[in-house]
Amino acid sequence: MNEQIPLGSESLADNPQADEQRDDHTRELLSDVAYKRLGIVNVAFYGKANAGDGAWVLIDAGVAGTAGMIRRAAEKRFGKDARPAAIIMTHGHFDHAGALETLAEDWDVPIYAHPLELPYLNGTASYPPPDPSVGGGLMALLSPMYPRHPYDVSRWLQPLPEEGKVPHMPGWNWIHVPGHTPGQVALWREGDGVLLPADAFITTRQESAYAVAVQKPELHGPPAYFTQDWEAARASVERLAALEPEMVVTGHGPAMQGPEMREALHQLARNFEEIAVPEEGKYVRNPAMPESGDAYRSS
Ligand SMILES: [Zn+2]
Ligand SMILES: [Zn+2]
Numbered sequence: 001m002n003e004q005i006p007l008g009s010e011s012l013a014d015n016p017q018a019d020e021q022r023d024d025h026t027r028e029l030l031s032d033v034a035y036k037r038l039g040i041v042n043v044a045f046y047g048k049a050n051a052g053d054g055a056w057v058l059i060d061a062g063v064a065g066t067a068g069m070i071r072r073a074a075e076k077r078f079g080k081d082a083r084p085a086a087i088i089m090t091h092g093h094f095d096h097a098g099a100l101e102t103l104a105e106d107w108d109v110p111i112y113a114h115p116l117e118l119p120y121l122n123g124t125a126s127y128p129p130p131d132p133s134v135g136g137g138l139m140a141l142l143s144p145m146y147p148r149h150p151y152d153v154s155r156w157l158q159p160l161p162e163e164g165k166v167p168h169m170p171g172w173n174w175i176h177v178p179g180h181t182p183g184q185v186a187l188w189r190e191g192d193g194v195l196l197p198a199d200a201f202i203t204t205r206q207e208s209a210y211a212v213a214v215q216k217p218e219l220h221g222p223p224a225y226f227t228q229d230w231e232a233a234r235a236s237v238e239r240l241a242a243l244e245p246e247m248v249v250t251g252h253g254p255a256m257q258g259p260e261m262r263e264a265l266h267q268l269a270r271n272f273e274e275i276a277v278p279e280e281g282k283y284v285r286n287p288a289m290p291e292s293g294d295a296y297r298s299s
Contacts, residue, residue, distance in 0.1 A: 003205065004275050005219040005264040012217060013247050013255035024049070024076035025069075027255065033194055035249050036073050038062040040139075040212055041095040043070055044196055044249055046169050051078045057168050058084045059187065059196060060251070064098035064147075071106065085168035088160075089113040090198030091184040092120035093127070093226060094147040096251065104153045111156045112167055114176060116290050117183025118159060123152030125296035127181065128228055128288040134278035135207025135224035143225040160185065177240065179233025180222040182290040186240060193246030199223055200236045201268060201276075203253030217254055219264035221276025228295055229287035234272040241269035 014027050026034040026045060035044040041063055047056025056078050062070055075082060086109055090096060100121075104111060111121070119125035130143035166172040166187060174185040177200040187196040199222045205211035206223040222233050245265070247257040268275055278284055288294040 003218050004221065005267055007203065007217040007219055007256060007260060007264055009217065011256045011258050011260045013249075013257040022049075025073040026077055029247060029249065029255055030192070030194065033249070034077065035255060036070070037215075037254075038066045038069060040206075040252065042249065042251055042253075045074065045077060046172075047078060047084075049077055051082070053079065053082045054085050056082065056084050057166075058087045058103070060090055060096040060198075061087060061100035061103055062098055063095050067099035067102035067106070070099060070103065083107040084109055087111045087156075088166060088169070088174075088187065089117065089121065090186070090196070090251065091181040092117050092151060093181065093199070096198075097121065097151050098147075100151055100153055104156045109156065110158055110167070111153050112158050112160045114174070114183030114185050115159045116178070117181060117185075118157060119150070119296050120181075121151050121157055122154040123150045126150055126299060127226070128283070128295060128297055130225040131282040132225055134281040134284075135205075137205065137208030137211070139209050139212060139223075140207040140225040175239065177236035178290075179229045179231070179236045180227045182228070182295045184236075186236075188243060188245075190243075193244065195240065195243060195245035195248045197240050197248055197250055199226075199251040200233070200240055201248075201265065202250040203248070203256050206252045212252070215254055217256060219256075219261065219268055220253070221268065221272065223252065224276075224278055224281070228283050229289060230277045230284055231287065234269075234277070237265070237272055237276075238269045241265045 028034040044059040127148040164173045180199045249255045
């Protein structure tokens, strides 16, 4: 699978000069929204600079071994020993939950996830195996080696509240965007159109190690090797495109903004089948659904 929908560098939302001056190891997009790239994945920070202890939120928890990097960035941005009010998990894949157990131990703060994602985070279920045949890149070929065992942070874990509000993030809502995983959520702030779509769609070709390294922006469907239900994934992109976001901070790839990004998102939603869905693949014909229990494996 080649490039999906190319995006020009003028749609990048980053401000590298300002980031360098601030030197807090994050990419700040708005006064209260920043993110950090940890190799192959992003984590996001909600909260204003120097907010202090308990006055900010971490969204996702990176790959294993990055707890120190996340903590140091958070201390630089929010203040010494500043712990978040909570950690919100968009989903439980290894590249989003890798440092979660360490951070939870260190910070002792609540962790929120969608009810359908809880089994992957409370020690009871593994994700179905990835499909290395889709996406056609090194990251896809290596995917069977990626950890998919359950994490167990049940001591801190809570379901996101039912009415769609995001704890400790006033003005934000969570939106259920299944397909990539059963309980994936996007975070959305209607007031200024900021969307964190998790891996519902991304802005780099995650299947390719080369594309991930150079981060040439493109609008891309969910990472193919890990996507369990393509029809649900399509419906999720449609739902997010309808929001008409101003800015997107995806799980992988650079943050993007503006009309070109929006148009690309609509194009992806309209032509999802041709653009994002692999022609063949384990979960293309046989989606792993939560209803049948197929999405939750014992090993
Ligand atoms: Zn994922
Ligand atoms: Zn991911």
